Structure formats: structure tokens, C-alpha cells
Amino acid sequence: MQFFGGSEISPSPPVPTASGNNAHMMYVFNRNGVCLLYREWNRLLHTLNAQQDHKLMFGLLFSLKSLTAKMDPTNAEKGNLGVPQLSGQGCSFHSFRTNTYKLSFMESPSGIKIILVTHPRTGDLRESLKYIYNLYVEYVVKNPLYAPGTPIRSELFNTSLDQYVRTIA
Amino acid sequence: MCMSHQDSIALKLSLIDSEKKRFPMAAIYSLYIINKSGGLIFYKDYGSAGRMDTNDSLRVASLWHSMHVISQQLSPTTGCSGIELLEADTFDLHCFQSLTGTKFFVVCEPGTQHMESLLKDIYELYTDYVLKNPFYEMEMPIRCELFDINLSQAVQKDRVAMLGR
Numbered sequence: 001m002q003f004f005g006g007s008e009i010s011p012s013p014p015v016p017t018a019s020g021n022n023a024h025m026m027y028v029f030n031r032n033g034v035c036l037l038y039r040e041w042n043r044l045l046h047t048l049n050a051q052q053d054h055k056l057m058f059g060l061l062f063s064l065k066s067l068t069a070k071m072d073p074t075n076a077e078k079g080n081l082g083v084p085q086l087s088g089q090g091c092s093f094h095s096f097r098t099n100t101y102k103l104s105f106m107e108s109p110s111g112i113k114i115i116l117v118t119h120p121r122t123g124d125l126r127e128s129l130k131y132i133y134n135l136y137v138e139y140v141v142k143n144p145l146y147a148p149g150t151p152i153r154s155e156l157f158n159t160s161l162d163q164y165v166r167t168i169a
Numbered sequence: 170m171c172m173s174h175q176d177s178i179a180l181k182l183s184l185i186d187s188e189k190k191r192f193p194m195a196a197i198y199s200l201y202i203i204n205k206s207g208g209l210i211f212y213k214d215y216g217s218a219g220r221m222d223t224n225d226s227l228r229v230a231s232l233w234h235s236m237h238v239i240s241q242q243l244s245p246t247t248g249c250s251g252i253e254l255l256e257a258d259t260f261d262l263h264c265f266q267s268l269t270g271t272k273f274f275v276v277c278e279p280g281t282q283h284m285e286s287l288l289k290d291i292y293e294l295y296t297d298y299v300l301k302n303p304f305y306e307m308e309m310p311i312r313c314e315l316f317d318i319n320l321s322q323a324v325q326k327d328r329v330a331m332l333g334r
Contacts, residue, residue, distance in 0.1 A: 024246075044245060045244060045247050047242050056242065060236060060239045067233065067236065070221075071221075071257070071262070073276055075218060075219065075259070091259050095256045096240070096252050096254060096256065097255075098251055100246045100249040100250075101245055
């Protein structure tokens with residue numbers, strides 16, 4: 001299992017190759033499946049209400065994780081399909097792509113899941129997600145008024161997030 | 170001397186086996202074909218660790234079918250046709266859906282290129298040797314010898330092309 005940086009924000013965020021408005025939306029879930037944060041920048045289609053949408057997204061990630069853990073072709077000891085796994089255990093995934101969007105996914109050792117939905121042509125966003133995780137640590141976890149497991153209402157986090165996401169190519 | 174039909178097939182299969190020994194590197198780990206309702210109609214393993222048993226492959230196939238549909242519902246824009254590429258830590262999964270809803274997907278090493286064209290080739294073989302087979306019942310498991318032979322050749326050719334690169 002990897003660690004995501006030190007205690008301070010890395011001084012230089014991953015260099016964007018071109019500026020553009022590529023991000024559609026972002027979700028942050030904790031390990032219990034509670035949606036801590038939902039931001040959308042450019043979403044034209046809403047098929048479900050917000051709560052159902054979050055549930056469906058968490059369900060998709062959960063099932064995809066158990067699918068990849070079961071499919072892992074490099075490991076013979078995989079256990080049964082659908083067995084709950086701790087974060088960092090078993091083969092996980094970092095992104096998937098459809099013809100209309102790309103979803104990048106990161107899970108921290110404590111079970112925080114960060115999901116970023118972008119244009120399908122965006123490149124590898126693993127570093128960007130780590131940077132967003134660092135923002136979360138700096139502005140949310142270190143905020144003494146924040147109670148863990150409750151929705152994030154931090155003005156500072158939102159503005160720095162918006163600012164950073166705008167630079168993702 | 171005239172070779173019977175069965176002999177020629179046996180010869181072809183033994184050739185394929187010898188090819189397999191010469192190229193043990195698995196660029197492609199496995200291939201699945203699922204019908205429009207999510208039932209597994211074809212599964213072939215090309216050397217992944219811990220081969221899946223029949224029940225597990227059926228479960229994985231129908232799970233993939235549902236994930237494919239859910240991913241369409243979560244799209245931020247209209248016109249989404251489901252997951253094309255899933256990048257996991259130890260493998261890539263490329264999926265191709267035909268117009269009739271049959272899905273073909275391969276599990277391969279991370280970063281393997283040209284999988285879309287291989288999937289299109291496999292789709293072509295499917296239309297030629299499965300759909301045009303008068304004894305094949307639609308949506309049922311595929312048991313066609315010619316399909317197996319040509320599929321193995323297509324996969325081997327892809328591997329040889331990869332080694333040549």
C-alpha cells in the first residue's frame with residue numbers, strides 16, 4: 001500500500017499540459033459509503049435525484065472493485081466474488097473510460113474514495129487525485145471544526161478545489 | 170496421400186499448441202463473450218494464474234453486464250454506450266459491444282495496445298463461424314470448432330505481432 005505524501009501540500013501540483021474545462025463532477029465518499037462531497041462543474045444530464053445518484057456511484061465502485069479483485073490474473077488466491085475487502089487489499093482499479101466520460105478513482109488507506117469524472121480524452125489522473133487528497137487533508141481533516149463522517153462544508157476547500165480542477169487537462 | 174478432415178483439424182490444433190509453447194508470454198489473459206441479457210456464452214483462458222471455475226466466470230460475466238449498464242446511467246452527457254476500457258492495477262479490460270448487445274471483452278496486460286482491432290477481428294469471426302452456423306442457437310453457449318480454431322489463430326497472430334514490435 002502506498003502513502004500519499006507528507007503532512008504538507010506538495011509545493012508544485014502536477015503540471016497541467018493545457019488549461020481547459022474538462023472536469024464534469026467529483027465525489028468523495030468515506031469508507032461507510034457516505035457521500036462527503038459532491039461537486040459538479042459541467043453536467044448536462046441528470047437521470048436520478050442526488051441521493052440515488054450517489055448511491056448508484058458508490059455501488060458501481062464497490063462492485064467494480066470486487067470484480068477486479070476476482071479477475072486479477074496475476075494472483076491465484078482470490079477468494080470468493082463479492083467478499084468485502086479492506087482498502088488496499090486485493091486488486092483494485094484506477095480508472096475506466098466510456099465514449100462520453102472517464103472516471104478516475106483513488107482510495108486512501110483509511111477508505112476515503114475520491115472520484116473524478118472528466119472528458120474521455122484526459123490522460124492519467126492518478127497524480128491529480130493524490131493532490132486533491134492532499135487538499136482534503138490540509139483543509140478538511142486539519143480543520144478542528146470538522147467532525148469526521150459529516151458532509152464537507154469548507155469554503156476554502158471548495159475554492160482551492162475549483163481552482164485546481166480548472167487546470168486539469 | 171489424402172488427409173481426412175479430422176486429421177487436418179488435429180494437425181492445426183497441434184500446430185497451435187506448439188505455438189503456445191513457443192510464446193508463453195501472455196499478452197491476453199482471457200476472453201469472454203456475453204449475450205444481450207448478460208449470460209456467458211464463451212469463455213477462454215490464455216494463462217492467467219488461478220483459472221476461474223465455471224460458476225465464477227458466469228458470475229463475473231453477469232456482473233460486468235450490470236456494471237456496463239450502470240456506467241451508462243451515470244454519464245454526465247447523453248449518448249453513453251458503456252465502459253470501453255477498465256484500467257485495474259494488474260490488468261486492462263477492453264470491452265466491445267456489438268449493435269445487437271453482444272459484448273466481447275478481453276483481459277490483458279496493462280498498457281497492451283491494439284485491443285480494439287483484435288476485438289473487431291473476434292467479432293468478425295463470431296459473425297462468420299458462429300452466427301452463420303446453421304446448428305447454432307442464438308444466445309446459447311458457443312460450441313463451434315471452426316470458431317475455436319480461427320480464434321486461436323487470431324490470438325496467436327496478435328501475440329506474434331506484439332513480439333515483432
